Amino acid sequence: MKNAGIIISAVAAIAIIAFAAILGNAYKYKYKNSNTINVTGGAKTDFASDIVKWSASYSRKSMDLSEASEQLKRDRDLVRNFLVQKGINEKEILFNAVNINREFNYYTDANGHSSNTFTGYNLMQTVSVESKDLNKVDDASREISTLISQGIELSSNTPSYYFSGLEDLKLKLISQASQNARLRAENIAKEAGSSLGELVKADLGIFQITGQNDNEEFSYGGAFNTTSRNKTANITVKASYLSN
Numbered sequence: 001m002k003n004a005g006i007i008i009s010a011v012a013a014i015a016i017i018a019f020a021a022i023l024g025n026a027y028k029y030k031y032k033n034s035n036t037i038n039v040t041g042g043a044k045t046d047f048a049s050d051i052v053k054w055s056a057s058y059s060r061k062s063m064d065l066s067e068a069s070e071q072l073k074r075d076r077d078l079v080r081n082f083l084v085q086k087g088i089n090e091k092e093i094l095f096n097a098v099n100i101n102r103e104f105n106y107y108t109d110a111n112g113h114s115s116n117t118f119t120g121y122n123l124m125q126t127v128s129v130e131s132k133d134l135n136k137v138d139d140a141s142r143e144i145s146t147l148i149s150q151g152i153e154l155s156s157n158t159p160s161y162y163f164s165g166l167e168d169l170k171l172k173l174i175s176q177a178s179q180n181a182r183l184r185a186e187n188i189a190k191e192a193g194s195s196l197g198e199l200v201k202a203d204l205g206i207f208q209i210t211g212q213n214d215n216e217e218f219s220y221g222g223a224f225n226t227t228s229r230n231k232t233a234n235i236t237v238k239a240s241y242l243s244n
Contacts, residue, residue: 035243036200037188041181043173044234046212049161052137055128056144056156061103063120072098072123075152079127082147086140088129096126134161134229160226169233170207177237178202185241197242205236 058075062068076095083093100123104116131137141159148154163169182196189196210216211228218234225231 035194037185037196037241037243039181039184039188039239039241040205041177041179041184041237041239042234043176043180044232045169045173046230046232047163047169049134049163049229049231050132051130051162051164052132052134052159053128053130053162054137054141054157054159055126056141056154057124057126058152058154059122059124060153061120061122063118065100065121068121068123069098072125075154076125076127078147078150078152079144079154082144083127083129083140086143087136088131088133088140092129092131094128094130096128099124158227161229161231162226163231170235173207173233173235174204174237177205177235178239181237181239182241185239189241189243192243195244197244199239199241201240203238205238208234210234 056079058072058079060068060071060075062071080090080093080095084090100121103119103122105119106114106116108114129137129140138159141156144154144156181202182199186196206218206220206222208218208223209225210218210223210232211225212230212232214225214228216223216225
């Protein structure tokens, strides 16, 4: 019985020690987390696009497929010549495959019987340009409607603008936003009479590209403006530092 009591006492002592250690670690963990400085750093920069993409489409309709095809070919030559005269490199001009549709008029008679009448072949083709000469493409996109006076049924789209160095720009902004977050954390630690410890967590915010000087709202999934030549890139970094 005496031995059994000794064993029970020893087990109890071990349990008390283990429980004390757990409480101690829990307190240290709580203390560590309660002395964390959480900040959000930001960085932004203005930049100009250096790539423009633009497209337009034109069509011809005829009861005869060969006739419609010949008309579309003449239209294609007129469009190509116009763009080249505007100074656009012919290698930057791309004509997509011709889309051919058989069109019908559908109607129902008084007895509810449906029928249709073939109205002809509608052929459509799209021309697109990708260039680093933004001014020439902009001018061409605005003036190509003059070809309508030559009988071309043409529709021009709005140019889209991009930046070839976007990845390098993003990395630069991430670095700047991280430095800004650390500076904010250092100021907070200084005002609190402590010193900044190690970084324990960092989360990258959404990369936003908006039109420069536009009242364009940020998007939850990230804005990516393509309609403005001059843009603003913005990024945030959320960081957590220990406070010593």
